[in-house]
Amino acid sequence: MKEDLKNIKEKVLADFATYISPMKVRTMKSAALDIVEEKRDGASVWDITGKKYIDCQTGSGIMNVGRHNREIVEALKKALDTYDIGVFLLCSKQNADLAKKLAEITPGDLKCTMFGVGGGEANDAAIKIARGFTMKTEIIYADKAYHGHTGFALSAIGRDEYKKPFEPLIPGFKMVPFGDAGAIEKIVTDDTAAVILEPIQGEGGINIPPDDYLKKVRTICDEHEVLLILDEVQTGFARTGKMFASEHWGVVPDIMTIAKSLGGGLYPISATIFTEEIMDFFIPHPFIHLSTFGGSDLGCIVGLETIKFIEKHHLADHAVEMGKLFRKGFDSLLRDYPDLLLEVRQKGLMMGLQFTNQSIGPRMSKKLSERGVIAIYTGNNPSICRLMPPLIITPKEVDIVLNALEGSMKELSQESGIGKED
Amino acid sequence: MATEKEILDALADYQVQCNNNKRLRRMQRDWSKLLHFVAEDTGDVFTMNVVKGEIISNEAGAKGTPDIIVTTHSESLCDMFWGDLNPSQKYLDGEIRVKASQEDVVRLDAITMIIWPDV
Secondary structure (H helix, E strand, O other): OHHHHHHHHHHHHHHHHHHOOHHHHHHHHHOOOOOOEEEEEEOEEEEOOOOEEEEOOHHHHOOOOOEOOHHHHHHHHHHHHHOOOOOOOOOOHHHHHHHHHHHHHOOOOEEEEEEEOOHHHHHHHHHHHHHHHHOOOEEEEEOOOOOOOOHHHHHOOOOHHHHHHHOOOOOOEEEEOOOOHHHHHHHOOOOEEEEEEOOOEOOOOOEOOOOOHHHHHHHHHHHOOOEEEEEOOOOOOOOOOOOOHHHHHOOOOOEEEEOHHHHOOOOOOEEEEEEHHHHHHHOOOOOOOOOOOOOOHHHHHHHHHHHHHHHHOOHHHHHHHHHHHHHHHHHHHHHHOOOOEEEEEEEOOEEEEEEOOOOHHHHHHHHHHHOOEEOOEEOOEEEEEEEOOOOOOOHHHHHHHHHHHHHHHHHHHOOOOOOOOO | OOOHHHHHHHHHHHHHHHHOOHHHHHHOOOOOEEEEEEEOOOOOEEEEEEEOOEEEEEEEOOOOOOOEEEEEOHHHHHHHHHOOOOHHHHHHHOOOEEEOOHHHHHHHHHHHHHHOOOO
C-alpha cells in the first residue's frame, strides 16, 4: 500500500515535471520539499504518501483560518447549492455584502471596493486608480518590495530578477530604500501619483520598518497630494496581531489592497479598497477596469465567512499569544546558535529568521521538511526563513515547530558553511 | 415648446451648477468637448464648449464641429438643464438621441448624477 502511494507520488511529480515545470520539481526535490499535498486540516497537511507536516508556509499567508477550514467549507458547499460565480457585469448581493463588510473592518475612511482574483491584480488596479484619479504618472515603490507578477505590479517589484527578462516595463516607477521616509521626500515630484508599500515586507524578508516610518510617509504624501497605497496582501486578516498591519502604526492609506487569506484558502478573491473621494474617478468611467472572475459570488461568500471566522475566533489576539510562544523559543535559539541565527523579525505570526548567510535558508528548509515542518526561505532573500503558520495554530503545534527548528539548527551547527559570509 | 431664451436661461443655470461644483470639476478635469443641443421641434441649435471640465460658453447657433450632438424636444432640453428629468432614462426611451461615443454618453449622465443625485 505504502509502495503504491510512493509510486503514485512519483508519477505525479513526473507528470508535473513534463507538463508544468521540470525545474520546480528538481528544486523542490533537492530541498526535500517535493510534497504532494493530499489531506489538509487545521495547521497541518499530509503528503500523498501519508507523511504529516505543519504548514508554516501557507502560500505566504493564504491560510490564516487554517487548512481546509470546515466552517468555511460548509458555507461554500451551501453556496454551491444555489449560486455559481455570477455574471460580473451585473450587480450582486454577494459583492455588496462583502464590500460593506470590508468598509467596516478596514481603517479610517476606506469605503469603496473593486474586486479581483489575486494580489497582483489588486495592486494593478490600485496603481491604475492612482494614476487615473490624480492624473499624474510617477509611482514610488520600495527596494525588495513584492506586489505581484502582473503588469503594473511587476513594475513596482524591488527585485530585478523578476523584471529584467520582461523589459521594457511600465515607465514612471521610481525605487527607494524601504524604511527611509527621507528617501521618498527627496524624489517625490509634482508628477508623483502614489507611493506603494507593504507595511511589512514579506517576500523581501519580513522587513519591519521603523515605528515612525509609515506616519512620516503618510505626512509626505499629504503634503505633496500623493496617494498612499498599502499592500496588505500578506499582512492582512489578523496575521500580525491586528486585522491589518497598518493599524499597528495608526496609518490609514488612500488605497489598500488585500487578497490571499480573504479567500479562506478555498476560493481566490482579492480587493482594492479606496476612499469615497477616489470613487469619483469611476463615476464617469464605471466600466474602465473590469475583472471577469474578480469578486465572484462564491468568492464573496467565502470572503465574508472568512472574516466572520477571524472575528468569531479572535484570531488577531490568538496570533499575538502564539507569537509570544514562538518568540520565547526564538530567544533560546538566538542564544544557543549565534553562528547560525542573526536576528528574528516578528509581528504576531509574521515571522522571519535571519540567518548568517544565504546558504542556510535553503538548508534549513530542507532540514525542517525532514522534521515535518514546511517553511521556505523568502524569494527576495534566501538567508531568511519565513514562518507564516495558520493563525489557528495551537501551543502544542508551536512546540513541534520550535523543536524542529532546534533539531535542524543543532544538526546544521555541526556542518560546514555556517557563520557570516565575508 | 420652449423658446430659445428659455433654453439659454436653463443652459446658463446649468453652467453655474456645473462650474461651481468642485467635485464635478475634479471628476471631469480630463474632459474637453464641443456639444451641440438640437431642439427638434423648433430647429434651434445651441453650442456648449467644455474645456477641462469647465463650461466655457453656451450660445445659440451651431458653432464649430461638435464631438457630441444631443437631439430632443425643446421642452426636454429645458427640463434636462433644470434637472427636472433623468436624461439617461429618456435616452433609453428614445426621447433623447445622442450622437457620441458611449464614454461621452456616460459622462453626460454622470454630470446629472452629481448635480442632481435624486433625478
